[in-house]
Amino acid sequence: MNIKLFYALxxxxxxxxxxxxASQSSTEKDSTRTDSSAKTALPPxxxxxKVEVKxxxxxxxxxxxxxxxxxxxxxxxxxDEAYSLYxxxxxxNDDGKYLEPTLPKTDATKTFEESAITVKYTxxxxxxxxxxxxxxxxxxxxxxxxxxxxTKISTLHSPD
Numbered sequence: 779m780n781i782k783l784f785y786a787l788x789x790x791x792x793x794x795x796x797x798x799x800a801s802q803s804s805t806e807k808d809s810t811r812t813d814s815s816a817k818t819a820l821p822p823x824x825x826x827x828k829v830e831v832k833x834x835x836x837x838x839x840x841x842x843x844x845x846x847x848x849x850x851x852x853x854x855x856x857x858d859e860a861y862s863l864y865x866x867x868x869x870x871n872d873d874g875k876y877l878e879p880t881l882p883k884t885d886a887t888k889t890f891e892e893s894a895i896t897v898k899y900t901x902x903x904x905x906x907x908x909x910x911x912x913x914x915x916x917x918x919x920x921x922x923x924x925x926x927x928x929t930k931i932s933t934l935h936s937p938d
């Protein structure tokens with residue numbers, strides 16, 4: 779085979795592969811977001827910023843008397859974006875499925891009579907929010923605090 783033809787076919791093949799990969803990668807970046815612990819499909823980018831958010835979580839442990847604590851840093855994310863990502867990451871459990879689809883802008887309370895659950899949103903200031911999920915068997919306190927690094931979300935699961 780002619781060496782020039784070989785290089786031309788190789789270059790053409792690489793160009794097509796790169797274009798396909800670039801268009802697929804671009805689509806994935808626009809429609810999904812990932813975190814450092816797992817790849818999680820998230821809503822379209824028009825509802826979240828285009829900047830990828832790195833998420834670092836630490837389980838601090840605990841006990842039945844004081845509760846169990848998990849802390850996550852949502853790097854370079856504001857309260858709204860961190861709340862949305864947190865809610866999506868936790869929609870399969872009680873931490874996320876009872877949260878409002880968008881973060882309320884003022885203090886708010888939502889009740890679920892069919893399941894005897896109450897969710898309270900309380901702003902401590904413009905950069906800090908506490909969400910209390912009150913269940914018949916316990917309470918979950920989710921605290922969001924914005925700083926220069928991003929937003930830290932602490933989740934404390936407490937028994938009754």
